[in-house]
Amino acid sequence: MRKTGISRREFGIGFGTLVAAFSLEPVASLAQVVEGAAPVSFAKNGRLDAWIRVGADGAVTIFTGKAELGQGILTALSQIAAEELDLAIEQINIISADTTRGPDEGYTYGSQSIEQSGMALRVAGAQARAVLMAAAATRLNVAVETLSVERGSVRSQDGRQVSYAEIATGDPELLRRDVSSAVRVKKAADYKIVGKSVPRIDFPQKVTGEAAFLQDMRLPGMLFGRVVRPPRAGAQLLSFEEAAVRALPGVSTVVRKGSFLGVVAAREEQAIAAMQLLREISRWTEDGPRLPRSSNLPDELRKFAKEDVVVSDTGQGDAAGIVHQWVEASYSRPYLSQAAIGPSCAVAHFADGRMTVWSHTQGAFPLRGDLAKALQLPAERVDVIHMQGSGCYGHNGADDVALDAALLAIAVEGQPVKLQWMRDDEFIWSPSSPAMAMKARAGLSADGKIVDWQYELWSNTHATRPGQPGGLNLLASWYFDEPFHVSPPLKIPQPYGNGDRNAVPLYDLPRQRIVNHLLTDMPIRTGSLRTLGGHGNIYAIECFMDELAMAAGRDPVEFRLAHLSDPRGRAVIEAAATKAGWAPNSRSDGRHGRGFAYARYKNISTFAAVVVDVDVDPSSGAVRVLKAVAAIDVGQIINPDGVISQTEGGLIQGISWALKEQIMFDERAVTSRDWADYPILTFDEAPEIEVVLIDRPNEPSIGAGEGSVGPASAALANALAHATGRRVRDLPLTSNRIYKGRIG
Known part of the structure; x- marks a missing residue:
C-alpha cells in the first residue's frame, strides 16, 4: 500500500451529487x-x-x-x-x-x-x-x-x-x-493524470477504520492528560488541593505553571476524573472582561474601540444629481464556532532536551516557533509533525492544545502524553470567528443602474495565529507566572483582506466607498474561520444586490449581469442559472422560494454562482433547503472529484451557518458548550446538490475550498425573502426570526 507519510482514519461520506462539466478555451498556456x-x-x-x-x-x-x-x-x-x-x-x-x-x-x-x-x-x-x-x-x-x-x-x-x-x-x-x-x-494537452478524478489516497484508511486520526494515535508508554481552564477568560488560579488529586487512581502528576493547570494519568478516563475533581476544588479570581449582549449584537459591535480604514474610494463627482432612489440596509452575522466534529488533540514527547509534537495544526513551522518561545527552547530542538484531525475549517484549538500537551510532557520527561480537549473546551476556548455588522447604501438611476455604492463593516481581526509578530498566540501562555500576550490585530492588505475580505464588490460601479471599522479591543477571543470576513461581506453584498434588483424592478440574475463585465464571472452566473432552470421574475406561492448569489473568493480566486431552493412552513417558519446548484471556475482543474467535494462542503457549511449556527454567551463567558447549544446542519437536512465545473485547462489553478460558502448563505437568504416576501437580514435565519418577520 502506498504511503502518505502517516496513517490516517476518517469516516468518508459523499453526498449524492449530479455533476456537469465543460471546458473553455484558455487565454494563455500554462507553460x-x-x-x-x-x-x-x-x-x-x-x-x-x-x-x-x-x-x-x-x-x-x-x-x-x-x-x-x-x-x-x-x-x-x-x-x-x-x-x-x-x-x-x-x-x-x-x-x-x-x-x-x-x-x-x-x-x-x-x-x-x-x-x-x-x-x-x-x-x-x-x-x-x-x-x-x-x-x-x-x-x-x-x-x-x-x-x-x-x-x-x-x-x-x-x-x-x-x-x-x-x-x-x-x-x-x-x-x-x-x-x-x-x-x-x-502542456495541458499532454496530461494523463492531472484533470482526472483520481481516488483519494487517504480514503482507504478512513473507510476501513484504520487508526490514523491524531485522536487515534497510540505510542508505547503513552500517558493521557487533561487541562482545567478558568471559569472565565482572564481569571487567575488562587489555590487547589493537589494531594486530593494525586490520590486518585492512575494519576502520575499534577502540573501548575502560573494559572495553567493540568493533570497526567495512566489512562484517559483517569485523566478525565482527575480533571473533574480539579475543577471542583480549584479556586479562581473573578477577573475577566464583560462580554457584549448577544441579544443586540450588531449595535454592541459598533460601540467598541475601532480603527477606521478606507478600503476603497473610487469614482469622481457627486452622484446625488443622478440618483433616482436611495436604498439602504444593514446586515449582521454572529460569532461562529469552528465546530469540528473531533475535539482538538495533540501528542507530545519530551526527551533529552528535545520536544516532539504531533499536531493537526495548519502551520507546523509557525507553531514550532511559538512553542519554542513558550517553552524557552531553541527552535531547532522543537519538532512539529502534522497528523490529520477530525475536521478543520480554520484556526481551531489545534495550536493551543499542542502547548498544553507539551507542558504536561515536560513534567513526565521520557513518556509521550496525549491530550484531547473536552467538547466544552472546544466551544468555549478555541478562537471564534468574529461577529460582523455590515451597512450598505446605494443610489439607483432612473433606468435602474447602480450609480453610487457605500458600504461599511464592523468586525475585529480574523487572524490571530501563531507566528504573528508582537505577541504569542497560544492560550496557555497567557496564564503563565510571566504571561505572554496576544499579538496586536493583523492587517492583511487587499485583495486578500481580513475582516474586509470580499468587501469590495465585483460589479462595475462608477462610484464606491468602502470603510472597514476594525475593532481593536474585543472581549471574545477570535481567529480565522473559512473565508475570514469573506462570508459576511459576500452575504451582505449579495443580499443587497437582490434588494436593489427588487427596487429597480429587475430580475436578480439579469440585474447582476447588467453590472458585470468580467467574462469568467458572467460565465458562472449563466451556467448556474441555466443548470437550475432559472425563470426570470418568477413569483413565489408563499411557501417555495428560489435565491441566487455570486462571488469571486478574495476577488482573485474561485468564481462561484449558487442557486438555492427552499420550502418554508407558513405556520411555523421552519425552513427546508431542497436543492443547491453551484457553478464553479477554479481555472485548471486538478481533480474534478476534489473540486466537487470542496464545493459540496462549502455549500453545506454556508447553509448551516445561515440557518443555525451562533455562539451564545452571557456577560461572563461563552455559554455554548455542546451540540444542543450549538446545532449544525444534520445529514438528513442536507439538500440535493448539483455542481457545474467550468474547466479552463491552461489557466492557473486556484483553490476551491472556500468559494461556495458565502454565496450559499446569501442565496439561501434571498430564497427565503422570495418565498416569504419579507427580508430577514440578521444571521442565523432561524425559524423564530422568519416567523416574526412574516407577522411583524
Missing part, C-alpha cells in the same frame, strides 16, 4: 504562465531534494509544507508530481507538514495549497524529470530527445532501459541542487 516565474514556496525552500527524492527501491517521495485537512490536497499534489515525473500516482509517496523533513510553506489556509505547493511541485517535478532524463541519456549514450519514459522507466529507441531508482542510486548527489524555474512544464 507561458509558469515558465520563468519562480513559485513563491521556493523562496524558503530552494533545494530540489527538499521537494523530491528518489529511493533505491524505486519509490519517489515528494514533500509539501501543506497539511491535509480533509480537502484532498495530498491526492491533488501527488497527481501534479506524478504528471510531471511520468509516474503512476501509486508510485508517489508524500510527506506533509513536517518540520523534521519537509519544506516550510507557512500555513495551509486561504485555499492556496494548489497555487503555492502545487506550483512548486509542478516545477520541481519538471526539473527532476529533466535531470533524471539527462543522466539517463549519458548512461545510455544517446541523445536525450530520443528517450521516452513511463512509470519511472526510461527507454531508448533500441529497447534499453534504466529506472529512476538506478539513476539516482548511481549518483546520490543528482537531485541535491538548487531548484530552477527555468524549466518547461507539460
Whole structure:
C-alpha cells in the first residue's frame, strides 16, 4: 500500500451529487504562465531534494509544507508530481507538514495549497524529470530527445532501459541542487493524470477504520492528560488541593505553571476524573472582561474601540444629481464556532532536551516557533509533525492544545502524553470567528443602474495565529507566572483582506466607498474561520444586490449581469442559472422560494454562482433547503472529484451557518458548550446538490475550498425573502426570526 507519510482514519461520506462539466478555451498556456516565474514556496525552500527524492527501491517521495485537512490536497499534489515525473500516482509517496523533513510553506489556509505547493511541485517535478532524463541519456549514450519514459522507466529507441531508482542510486548527489524555474512544464494537452478524478489516497484508511486520526494515535508508554481552564477568560488560579488529586487512581502528576493547570494519568478516563475533581476544588479570581449582549449584537459591535480604514474610494463627482432612489440596509452575522466534529488533540514527547509534537495544526513551522518561545527552547530542538484531525475549517484549538500537551510532557520527561480537549473546551476556548455588522447604501438611476455604492463593516481581526509578530498566540501562555500576550490585530492588505475580505464588490460601479471599522479591543477571543470576513461581506453584498434588483424592478440574475463585465464571472452566473432552470421574475406561492448569489473568493480566486431552493412552513417558519446548484471556475482543474467535494462542503457549511449556527454567551463567558447549544446542519437536512465545473485547462489553478460558502448563505437568504416576501437580514435565519418577520 502506498504511503502518505502517516496513517490516517476518517469516516468518508459523499453526498449524492449530479455533476456537469465543460471546458473553455484558455487565454494563455500554462507553460507561458509558469515558465520563468519562480513559485513563491521556493523562496524558503530552494533545494530540489527538499521537494523530491528518489529511493533505491524505486519509490519517489515528494514533500509539501501543506497539511491535509480533509480537502484532498495530498491526492491533488501527488497527481501534479506524478504528471510531471511520468509516474503512476501509486508510485508517489508524500510527506506533509513536517518540520523534521519537509519544506516550510507557512500555513495551509486561504485555499492556496494548489497555487503555492502545487506550483512548486509542478516545477520541481519538471526539473527532476529533466535531470533524471539527462543522466539517463549519458548512461545510455544517446541523445536525450530520443528517450521516452513511463512509470519511472526510461527507454531508448533500441529497447534499453534504466529506472529512476538506478539513476539516482548511481549518483546520490543528482537531485541535491538548487531548484530552477527555468524549466518547461507539460502542456495541458499532454496530461494523463492531472484533470482526472483520481481516488483519494487517504480514503482507504478512513473507510476501513484504520487508526490514523491524531485522536487515534497510540505510542508505547503513552500517558493521557487533561487541562482545567478558568471559569472565565482572564481569571487567575488562587489555590487547589493537589494531594486530593494525586490520590486518585492512575494519576502520575499534577502540573501548575502560573494559572495553567493540568493533570497526567495512566489512562484517559483517569485523566478525565482527575480533571473533574480539579475543577471542583480549584479556586479562581473573578477577573475577566464583560462580554457584549448577544441579544443586540450588531449595535454592541459598533460601540467598541475601532480603527477606521478606507478600503476603497473610487469614482469622481457627486452622484446625488443622478440618483433616482436611495436604498439602504444593514446586515449582521454572529460569532461562529469552528465546530469540528473531533475535539482538538495533540501528542507530545519530551526527551533529552528535545520536544516532539504531533499536531493537526495548519502551520507546523509557525507553531514550532511559538512553542519554542513558550517553552524557552531553541527552535531547532522543537519538532512539529502534522497528523490529520477530525475536521478543520480554520484556526481551531489545534495550536493551543499542542502547548498544553507539551507542558504536561515536560513534567513526565521520557513518556509521550496525549491530550484531547473536552467538547466544552472546544466551544468555549478555541478562537471564534468574529461577529460582523455590515451597512450598505446605494443610489439607483432612473433606468435602474447602480450609480453610487457605500458600504461599511464592523468586525475585529480574523487572524490571530501563531507566528504573528508582537505577541504569542497560544492560550496557555497567557496564564503563565510571566504571561505572554496576544499579538496586536493583523492587517492583511487587499485583495486578500481580513475582516474586509470580499468587501469590495465585483460589479462595475462608477462610484464606491468602502470603510472597514476594525475593532481593536474585543472581549471574545477570535481567529480565522473559512473565508475570514469573506462570508459576511459576500452575504451582505449579495443580499443587497437582490434588494436593489427588487427596487429597480429587475430580475436578480439579469440585474447582476447588467453590472458585470468580467467574462469568467458572467460565465458562472449563466451556467448556474441555466443548470437550475432559472425563470426570470418568477413569483413565489408563499411557501417555495428560489435565491441566487455570486462571488469571486478574495476577488482573485474561485468564481462561484449558487442557486438555492427552499420550502418554508407558513405556520411555523421552519425552513427546508431542497436543492443547491453551484457553478464553479477554479481555472485548471486538478481533480474534478476534489473540486466537487470542496464545493459540496462549502455549500453545506454556508447553509448551516445561515440557518443555525451562533455562539451564545452571557456577560461572563461563552455559554455554548455542546451540540444542543450549538446545532449544525444534520445529514438528513442536507439538500440535493448539483455542481457545474467550468474547466479552463491552461489557466492557473486556484483553490476551491472556500468559494461556495458565502454565496450559499446569501442565496439561501434571498430564497427565503422570495418565498416569504419579507427580508430577514440578521444571521442565523432561524425559524423564530422568519416567523416574526412574516407577522411583524
